[in-house]
Amino acid sequence: MHDLAKAYEPSAVEERLYARWLELTDSYHADEKSVKPAFSIVIPPPNVTGILTMGHVLNNTLQDILCRKARMEGKEVLWLPGTDHAGLATQTKVESTMRKEEKGLTRQMLGREAFEKRVWEWTDKYGGIIIQQLKKLGCSCDWTRQTFTLDAEYSRAVLQAFVDLYNKGHIYRGKRMVNWCPASQTAISDEEVIPTPQKGKLYTIRYEVVEQPGRFLEIATTRPETLMGDTGVAVNPEDPRYAGLAGLHARRPFPEAAIPIVADAHVDVKFGTGVLKVTPAHDKADFEIGQRHNLPFLDVLTPDGKINCPEVPELHGLDRFEARKRSAEMLAERGLLAKEEPYDNTVGFSERGQVPIEPRLSEQWFLRYPKTQDALDVVAREQIKFFPRHWTKTYDHWLTNIQDWCVSRQVWWGHRIPVWYKDGDPASPKCQIASPGEGWVQDLDSLDTWASSWLWAYATMDDATRSKFYPTSVLVTGPDIIFLWVARMIIAGLEFTPGKTKAVEDNIAFENVVFTGIIRDKYGKKMSKQFGNSPDPLDLIAKYGADGLRFGLIRIAPQGEDIRFDEKQVEEGRNFCNKLWNAVRFRTMQGPIDPAADPSQYDPETHELTSFSQLLLHKLHKLLPQIQASFDRFEFSEVASALYDFVWNDFCSRFIEAAKADFQNPESPSRAGTLATLDYTLSRILRLLHPFAPFITDELWVNLGFGGPETAADGTPNANARTIQFAPWPCAEPVPAWVKDLWTTNSAEAVYAMVDAGRNLRGAVNQKVPFHLHLAEGASAPYDYEMPVLTALLNASEVTLALPSDPVPSGPFAFVPLGKLYVTLPKIDPEEERKRIEKDLAKVRKDLESTRKKLGDPNMIARAPADKVAEWRALEPVLAEKERTLLERQDALAGAV
RNA sequence: GCGCGGUUAGCUUAGUGGUAGAGCGCUACAUUGACACUGUAGAGGUCACAGGUUCGAACCCUGUACCGCGCACCA
Numbered sequence: 017m018h019d020l021a022k023a024y025e026p027s028a029v030e031e032r033l034y035a036r037w038l039e040l041t042d043s044y045h046a047d048e049k050s051v052k053p054a055f056s057i058v059i060p061p062p063n064v065t066g067i068l069t070m071g072h073v074l075n076n077t078l079q080d081i082l083c084r085k086a087r088m089e090g091k092e093v094l095w096l097p098g099t100d101h102a103g104l105a106t107q108t109k110v111e112s113t114m115r116k117e118e119k120g121l122t123r124q125m126l127g128r129e130a131f132e133k134r135v136w137e138w139t140d141k142y143g144g145i146i147i148q149q150l151k152k153l154g155c156s157c158d159w160t161r162q163t164f165t166l167d168a169e170y171s172r173a174v175l176q177a178f179v180d181l182y183n184k185g186h187i188y189r190g191k192r193m194v195n196w197c198p199a200s201q202t203a204i205s206d207e208e209v210i211p212t213p214q215k216g217k218l219y220t221i222r223y224e225v226v227e228q229p230g231r232f233l234e235i236a237t238t239r240p241e242t243l244m245g246d247t248g249v250a251v252n253p254e255d256p257r258y259a260g261l262a263g264l265h266a267r268r269p270f271p272e273a274a275i276p277i278v279a280d281a282h283v284d285v286k287f288g289t290g291v292l293k294v295t296p297a298h299d300k301a302d303f304e305i306g307q308r309h310n311l312p313f314l315d316v317l318t319p320d321g322k323i324n325c326p327e328v329p330e331l332h333g334l335d336r337f338e339a340r341k342r343s344a345e346m347l348a349e350r351g352l353l354a355k356e357e358p359y360d361n362t363v364g365f366s367e368r369g370q371v372p373i374e375p376r377l378s379e380q381w382f383l384r385y386p387k388t389q390d391a392l393d394v395v396a397r398e399q400i401k402f403f404p405r406h407w408t409k410t411y412d413h414w415l416t417n418i419q420d421w422c423v424s425r426q427v428w429w430g431h432r433i434p435v436w437y438k439d440g441d442p443a444s445p446k447c448q449i450a451s452p453g454e455g456w457v458q459d460l461d462s463l464d465t466w467a468s469s470w471l472w473a474y475a476t477m478d479d480a481t482r483s484k485f486y487p488t489s490v491l492v493t494g495p496d497i498i499f500l501w502v503a504r505m506i507i508a509g510l511e512f513t514p515g516k517t518k519a520v521e522d523n524i525a526f527e528n529v530v531f532t533g534i535i536r537d538k539y540g541k542k543m544s545k546q547f548g549n550s551p552d553p554l555d556l557i558a559k560y561g562a563d564g565l566r567f568g569l570i571r572i573a574p575q576g577e578d579i580r581f582d583e584k585q586v587e588e589g590r591n592f593c594n595k596l597w598n599a600v601r602f603r604t605m606q607g608p609i610d611p612a613a614d615p616s617q618y619d620p621e622t623h624e625l626t627s628f629s630q631l632l633l634h635k636l637h638k639l640l641p642q643i644q645a646s647f648d649r650f651e652f653s654e655v656a657s658a659l660y661d662f663v664w665n666d667f668c669s670r671f672i673e674a675a676k677a678d679f680q681n682p683e684s685p686s687r688a689g690t691l692a693t694l695d696y697t698l699s700r701i702l703r704l705l706h707p708f709a710p711f712i713t714d715e716l717w718v719n720l721g722f723g724g725p726e727t728a729a730d731g732t733p734n735a736n737a738r739t740i741q742f743a744p745w746p747c748a749e750p751v752p753a754w755v756k757d758l759w760t761t762n763s764a765e766a767v768y769a770m771v772d773a774g775r776n777l778r779g780a781v782n783q784k785v786p787f788h789l790h791l792a793e794g795a796s797a798p799y800d801y802e803m804p805v806l807t808a809l810l811n812a813s814e815v816t817l818a819l820p821s822d823p824v825p826s827g828p829f830a831f832v833p834l835g836k837l838y839v840t841l842p843k844i845d846p847e848e849e850r851k852r853i854e855k856d857l858a859k860v861r862k863d864l865e866s867t868r869k870k871l872g873d874p875n876m877i878a879r880a881p882a883d884k885v886a887e888w889r890a891l892e893p894v895l896a897e898k899e900r901t902l903l904e905r906q907d908a909l910a911g912a913v
Numbered sequence: 914g915c916g917c918g919g920u921u922a923g924c925u926u927a928g929u930g931g932u933a934g935a936g937c938g939c940u941a942c943a944u945u946g947a948c949a950c951u952g953u954a955g956a957g958g959u960c961a962c963a964g965g966u967u968c969g970a971a972c973c974c975u976g977u978a979c980c981g982c983g984c985a986c987c988a
Contacts, residue, residue, distance in 0.1 A: 288988050591950045602947030863932050876968035
């Protein structure tokens with residue numbers, strides 16, 4: 017027998033166990049040749065140089081729960097881990113470090129090759145951190161298949177995908193308006209622009225009509241600094257105020273020029289003055305107006321967001337925000353600024369660069385998404401199921417309004433676009449992975465990182481692995497990347513058909529998508545490094561254990577709802593682990609454990625199996641299908657809560673407390689049956705909890721021999737003795753026939769009800785006091801063996817019984833299912849009791865009133881279902897009797913004073 | 914403007930039509946007890962608001978308010 021410490025010490029267990037697991041499972045290597053049914057998950061790859069956040073903890077714990085459960089269900093499990101190169105994020109991090117630590121060194125100073133080498137060094141140094149952290153959390157990923165998006169194999173798949181799409185005509189290069197980040201100096205996709213409310217100013221400026229000197233058009237703008245790029249002025253063709261102006265010209269103040277006035281339906285007559293200055297090179301809508309009216313495209317900004325307009329030396333070279341103020345001043349000096357008023361508007365910010373993006377005309381690569389209709393269909397037909405389902409609306413909306421994807425980035429860290437150029441060669445450009453030869457120069461741009469990770473669901477697997485494990489079973493991720501990643505992975509699967517056949521069902525990437533909530537702090541703020549409100553999960557693991565963190569977090573994380581995180585919840589998780597530990601510790605004090613314990617060997621009729629044991633077994637077998645149903649809906653917190661409640665209340669507070677009567681009496685005839693019930697239930701509790709709390713459950717399972725002997729009777733080694741991880745999942749076991757026969761009486765419930773009522777009666781009186789049960793008509797007395805339990809749990813000096821025909825005693829009492837339970841207290845505080853009676857009376861009267869109202873309403877009696885009416889009819893006299901008895905007691909109390 | 918969530922005890926929340934439930938926190942009490950990472954008890958709720966459907970609404974419908982998120986617009 018293993019001696020258990022008085023409290024569970026996670027740090028003493030976790031590291032040792034994890035190392036052991038890696039040995040036992042060959043690092044959780046999934047066998048692609050296995051005949052077991054497959055279960056597979058690909059990890060949402062964290063940034064290679066990132067560190068573990070609470071979001072990762074939630075997400076990866078859920079995946080680990082699914083994988084561990086699947087193993088126990090006898091499936092061959094692949095949880096494929098890896099990391100993402102995070103092109104722009106990583107490049108920015110390395111650049112800023114260089115700038116700080118190496119006197120302003122930039123990547124341009126180093127050159128592309130040397131810089132890439134730097135980033136690889138950085139990646140080698142920090143790249144393993146998050147993987148190590150996942151191991152601390154207990155994640156059972158297949159570490160033999162760990163993948164990085166820049167691995168040679170994966171890279172080839174990414175580039176080949178580009179080449180294929182190019183050859184099919186889905187990819188094109190074009191000079192178009194893109195979202196330009198002046199801080200990172202790259203294009204970004206629409207999905208990476210964060211609209212942010214800003215307090216800005218609306219400037220109303222005056223443009224003179226050239227052909228009608230003295231007539232001025234007032235134009236509202238938030239961006240006077242771009243007026244040098246104005247190549248037109250637009251009015252709505254329907255607007256009577258400006259009829260006849262189209263075809264004339266307006267005078268641009270600086271650099272002074274006459275620019276055409278055009279009529280364009282885009283202009284909203286109700287907004288501002290109804291006149292729009294058109295800056296085709298610096299605004300998406302203006303770009304389109306410019307195209308429609310053949311206006312010139314004048315770029316007056318540099319890539320880093322400075323004014324590029326030598327003709328206006330006052331502004332040339334100024335930062336765009338400086339230039340905004342200065343140009344307003346210049347307009348005012350010329351009498352051309354009519355108004356300047358505060359204005360709230362929404363400005364697109366670059367997610368990475370944290371600065372306003374600049375709509376900018378530039379040469380980029382675009383993808384016309386293929387298979388968008390198929391992608392809509394597979395989700396509509398529920399070939400791919402979303403949990404919660406309402407996210408399908410968001411998904412549908414995006415896919416039906418989809419824009420071409422700008423896949424090129426002006427960064428050096430990532431997959432370089434596989435397009436080659438050679439001046440004067442008629443074959444240029446060529447799209448292929450390898451260089452076509454001497455003199456060919458590769459495109460300078462790299463691919464958007466999401467254009468790498470959209471192949472993650474299958475390009476991480478070799479052919480053999482894919483034929484066993486693809487499509488994957490579940491994807492667990494946040495709804496914030498539903499477009500960036502989830503939808504694109506679905507499209508990639510349908511377009512590249514990596515499955516066993518070309519059929520849609522073999523190429524759906526994943527069967528289920530589980531969306532987690534966002535973790536917020538206790539004030540409701542999103543957790544982020546900037547706010548500093550995100551605890552370090554490793555600190556929490558050190559303080560409360562990985563199991564405590566996992567269980568505490570999952571218990572309060574309802575599906576798809578945001579989570580208000582409070583460290584208290586992790587503390588509760590740890591406390592729960594300790595409760596379990598001590599319940600097992602108590603068990604070890606009663607003698608050796610029987611891993612094959614079978615309560616059905618004990619006869620309930622002769623009370624070898626007590627009512628307490630029967631009730632527990634009944635509840636356990638009611639719990640199992642509930643847990644399975646919750647898992648089927650991916651309602652993890654429901655499972656965790658149900659287990660918490662069962663273990664703490666049904667198992668510890670009630671059953672174990674009742675069982676002490678047996679254990680303290682070596683002669684008890686029900687001792688063996690109670691022990692068997694304890695072992696049988698514990699064995700299942702440990703297995704049910706293992707996916708949530710892998711360490712403590714394995715530690716207890718192995719040390720106490722729940723897995724059975726090391727070798728089976730035929731001499732083969734018994735794997736379940738060495739670890740709980742492959743022990744059979746209890747919900748999958750058939751319900752034993754004997755369980756159905758157990759539930760013949762609820763006498764244990766009656767005992768527990770008396771315990772609750774009696775404790776309430778005695779209130780704060782701590783010494784042992786006598787109780788007296790006065791049976792109601794027709795109630796059967798508790799079994800003899802139940803009386804010591806009742807006495808112990810009530811902390812009673814004795815519990816006496818009286819028949820219905822016996823005289824009714826007086827004194828404080830409570831209604832219980834068997835009748836009335838009286839207590840004899842050394843001293844009765846009449847004031848206290850009066851309050852208690854009044855409280856009971858108020859409750860009874862409220863119930864009685866509502867029941868009588870129902871019964872007195874003929875309409876209700878006529879229309880309510882018969883069983884409900886019968887219920888109310890039966891309830892009424894019971895309540896009335898309660899009221900009468902309480903009033904009697906109240907009178908007696910009044911008389912006594 | 915459109916869409917998706919949400920609003921139940923001080924806090925976090927469960928609750929798909931029939932007497933509002935839990936955990937934390939708070940208050941009081943209890944340490945030869947498996948567990949103070951504990952036990953026992955107590956206080957604490959017009960279920961956001963207004964209509965409607967129904968014999969009956971926290972629950973279904975409509976609307977309103979407020980909070981969060983997304984999309985679009987944003988001169």
